[in-house]
Amino acid sequence: MRITHWRLLPFSLTLIALFTGPASASASTKGKQEPRLIQEAVIHFLRTQSAGLPGKVEITPGAVDARADLPACAALEPALPPGSRPWGNTTVIVSCAAPSPWTVYVRATVKVIADYLVSARPLIQGQTLTVADVAVRGGDLTQLPPGIVTDVNQAVGKTMAGSIPLGSPLRQDMLRAQTAVKVNQNVKLVSNGRGFRVSAEGKALGNALEGQLVQVRSASGSVVSGIARAGSVVEVSH
Numbered sequence: 700m701r702i703t704h705w706r707l708l709p710f711s712l713t714l715i716a717l718f719t720g721p722a723s724a725s726a727s728t729k730g731k732q733e734p735r736l737i738q739e740a741v742i743h744f745l746r747t748q749s750a751g752l753p754g755k756v757e758i759t760p761g762a763v764d765a766r767a768d769l770p771a772c773a774a775l776e777p778a779l780p781p782g783s784r785p786w787g788n789t790t791v792i793v794s795c796a797a798p799s800p801w802t803v804y805v806r807a808t809v810k811v812i813a814d815y816l817v818s819a820r821p822l823i824q825g826q827t828l829t830v831a832d833v834a835v836r837g838g839d840l841t842q843l844p845p846g847i848v849t850d851v852n853q854a855v856g857k858t859m860a861g862s863i864p865l866g867s868p869l870r871q872d873m874l875r876a877q878t879a880v881k882v883n884q885n886v887k888l889v890s891n892g893r894g895f896r897v898s899a900e901g902k903a904l905g906n907a908l909e910g911q912l913v914q915v916r917s918a919s920g921s922v923v924s925g926i927a928r929a930g931s932v933v934e935v936s937h
Contacts, residue, residue: 730771732795734763737775741791741805744777748785753849754813754840760791761806770799786811787841811840816848816869823862827877828854833869846871856929879909879927886915888925890935901933 738760772795786809819834848869857874907913907927925933
């Protein structure tokens with residue numbers, strides 16, 4: 700029996716090696732943070748941050764530093780550095796609080812593909828824009844100046860604050876709303892209610908752009924306030 704025991708020993712050692720070897724290797728890699736999950740957290744965060752932007756948003760996360768030996772995280776916490784924007788070439792801070800704290804910085808590119816307006820002809824200061832004065836182009840809004848006009852209705856009827864050449868992108872700060880009511884101008888006071896509409900004449904006591912509040916002296920001498928509308932109309936609510 701003793702001889703049989705020593706003959707079985709090498710085989711037993713072989714079994715031990717087979718079962719302990721792979722288990723040790725698995726334990727050495729277990730609990731490491733997957734870079735893919737960090738990138739997915741960056742994409743989800745930037746998509747949330749860019750919600751509401753016009754057009755189609757395209758997000759491309761950068762690679763996570765392969766040299767970073769990070770423990771697995773229970774809850775990844777992405778954030779933007781102070782002063783950063785969630786579009787264009789940006790950086791996202793991804794932090795972990797538990798079970799082991801760590802922080803990595805992941806670069807990302809966010810494109811916003813949408814239509815925007817350009818001048819269809821040279822435009823001069825004080826010019827009131829019509830549909831024929833603008834043209835629609837498509838591109839990445841993150842590569843254009845801030846405040847780009849993306850809707851024709853935002854431009855038509857506005858006046859130019861300055862002059863621009865053909866093909867220039869239109870910005871919100873280039874446009875001025877037209878003066879709807881001027882001081883001492885005769886205006887029509889309009890009051891709408893459920894099932895009735897009352898109108899009267901009056902004289903504006905100040906200048907107002909469309910949509911602004913203005914005071915009007917009525918024919919009876921009383922002063923009322925209302926919202927200036929195009930066509931020398933002031934809407935009064937009760």
